[in-house]
Amino acid sequence: MSLVLLTSCSTKVGQKMGLSEPTDDEINSVAVKAYEDIKKKEKISKNKRLTKMVERVAFRVAKASGENFNWEVILIEKDEPNAWCMPGGKMAVYTGILPILKTEGALAAVMGHEVAHATKKHGKQRYARAVRGQMVGMGIGLAAIVGGQLLCKTQKCKMLSAIGGVAGAFAVTFFDRKFSRSDETEADQVGQIYMAKAGYDPAEAPKVWERMGAAGGKAPPEFLSTHPASGRRKENLRSWLPEANRYYQNAPQQYGTGENI
């Protein structure tokens, strides 16, 4: 109840100050700030072959989405199986996920999924709450950060909350992504279409789940934290293959499974 009151109160204060719900542009510019902080703090890979691969996959998938974001991607040198795309198109891949994926096509499947979360604006209300909290006043902003810290499980998340301010509140919310079951299913389906349009064999998408299983369940945290069981997701991705294949056949160029990693 108190949360409801607090929210409605902050809205009133915000209106008085001429502030309304943050727009997509405002959320995106906060994401850019958080991304710049991450680029300063993380080690960027110097592996030219892998960096080139990550760039071509990410930009092909981004282009296939048809969204006009300011796309950017970095390869972070870290033994952690992770990949993400912020609202507005700032992406990252961690070196730790590459040996698990095994092919460029499987990386395209993961990037398709992450890009779909951004283009379909999943989690937008949570980001808006964190951003608005900072815009309206420190009270709510601190609540967003403290709330985020309480939910933080990883060192990374704790570190990010130290960014502070509006970008920090955003980062905490972003890295605590808990998408709904329907959001995950949509990202799986839309992501598979993006990878197919980008020219990668969509049959690699269900195989991602097999490979993550074979690697002892290693998967990006947001893949693991969600409800649909991996077997179910694999079956879904298989059942969507006929539709995805139509996009693949119409792609300007077909790369198959791409290079092996």
Ligand SMILES: [Zn+2]
């Ligand atoms: Zn997801």
